[in-house]
Amino acid sequence: MSTGVADPFRFFSLQVVRTKRLGPSLVRVTFGGPDLRDFRSDGCDQSLSLFLPHPGQSEPQVPIELGDHWWQGWRALPDDVRAVMRSYTLRALRRDPDEIDIDFVLHGVEAGAAVPAGPASRWAARAAAGDRVLLLGPAIADNRAIRFRPPEDTDLMVIWGDETAVPAAAAILESLPAGTRARVWLEVHHAEDIQDLVTEADAEVTWLVEDESRGEVPHRLKGVGGAPIPMALAALRATQLPPAEHPYVWIAGESSCVKQLRRHFVGERGIDRRRVTFVGYWRQGLTEEQLREQGE
Numbered sequence: 397m398s399t400g401v402a403d404p405f406r407f408f409s410l411q412v413v414r415t416k417r418l419g420p421s422l423v424r425v426t427f428g429g430p431d432l433r434d435f436r437s438d439g440c441d442q443s444l445s446l447f448l449p450h451p452g453q454s455e456p457q458v459p460i461e462l463g464d465h466w467w468q469g470w471r472a473l474p475d476d477v478r479a480v481m482r483s484y485t486l487r488a489l490r491r492d493p494d495e496i497d498i499d500f501v502l503h504g505v506e507a508g509a510a511v512p513a514g515p516a517s518r519w520a521a522r523a524a525a526g527d528r529v530l531l532l533g534p535a536i537a538d539n540r541a542i543r544f545r546p547p548e549d550t551d552l553m554v555i556w557g558d559e560t561a562v563p564a565a566a567a568i569l570e571s572l573p574a575g576t577r578a579r580v581w582l583e584v585h586h587a588e589d590i591q592d593l594v595t596e597a598d599a600e601v602t603w604l605v606e607d608e609s610r611g612e613v614p615h616r617l618k619g620v621g622g623a624p625i626p627m628a629l630a631a632l633r634a635t636q637l638p639p640a641e642h643p644y645v646w647i648a649g650e651s652s653c654v655k656q657l658r659r660h661f662v663g664e665r666g667i668d669r670r671r672v673t674f675v676g677y678w679r680q681g682l683t684e685e686q687l688r689e690q691g692e
């Protein structure tokens with residue numbers, strides 16, 4: 397994602413229109429505002445940067461009046477003033493009226509949670525109509541914050557995501573044309589987080605539920621040395637994928653799970669690494685700021 401405001405990304409000033417609880421771990425927040433007229437996206441796993449206010453602030457603090465220099469100005473603001481910047485996925489874009497949906501995982505907000513909630517999860521849990529946010533998002537539909545790019549000759553899509561990537565996987569599935577073969581593994585915390593997915597593709601979707609996996613397959617958060625293990629790894633190793641000459645793999649979610657699955661597809665299954673798109677959406681034990689600092 398660009399850190400400047402040059403095309404194709406720009407700031408959009410939005411307000412919460414409504415929220416809808418999709419399950420114990422997921423809330424859909426619908427945003428609207430006149431700025432959305434200029435918002436364009438081809439969807440799929442379109443990522444966005446969301447800027448959220450701190451508790452007590454009426455709007456997020458980002459010096460967008462500095463134009464291309466907003467980033468330096470934003471970084472210079474005190475920690476408790478500077479808007480919280482987090483990455484999310486466009487779940488849906490509608491017109492008349494202009495609205496977008498973002499689905500937030502509510503991690504750490506339940507009583508007695510092992511890891512305290514981050515600011516975005518906390519914000520989403522309390523979001524209400526009228527709340528203001530800023531979005532750094534696309535003004536050009538085909539942009540580089542869409543990573544899902546299957547080569548034209550793809551004859552099998554293989555998709556894995558944890559609950560943070562369910563919105564992207566759901567949007568990807570909605571975009572696939574009839575006749576596309578897809579094998580999909582999605583991991584969620586609770587059975588009530590399972591959603592009905594809409595697709596014309598010939599897709600076989602397997603939901604893996606952490607609550608139900610205890611004692612059967614390795615628990616996602618109890619790997620060797622504390623590193624999470626994707627529940628899908630055991631399932632995948634035991635699965636014969638449908639025969640395909642040109643598979644394309646898309647994996648997104650917790651970083652070390654993504655790494656292990658990439659190794660499985662490239663190392664164990666011999667899939668051409670250029671046909672594997674992998675994106676770490678979060679890392680166990682690190683906030684998004686800490687993750688970004690490591691990448692800088």
Ligand SMILES: Cc1cc2nc3c(=O)[nH]c(=O)nc-3n(C[C@H](O)[C@H](O)[C@H](O)COP(=O)(O)OP(=O)(O)OC[C@H]3O[C@@H](n4cnc5c(N)ncnc54)[C@H](O)[C@@H]3O)c2cc1C
Nearest residue numbers: 443483484485501503514515516517560677681682683684
């Ligand atoms: C391209 C991209 C697209 C994304 N799309 C979505 C999306 O559509 N919906 C969505 O919910 N998330 C999405 N994410 C993930 C989201 O940005 C992170 O989960 C983010 O860390 C949440 O911010 P926070 O302020 O709640 O927690 P942070 O302050 O960043 O982290 C606080 C603590 O919580 C832990 N943590 C962070 N996320 C989770 C989690 N999901 N489960 C358990 N512990 C967690 C961290 O390791 C840390 O210990 C996406 C990330 C990327 C990079």
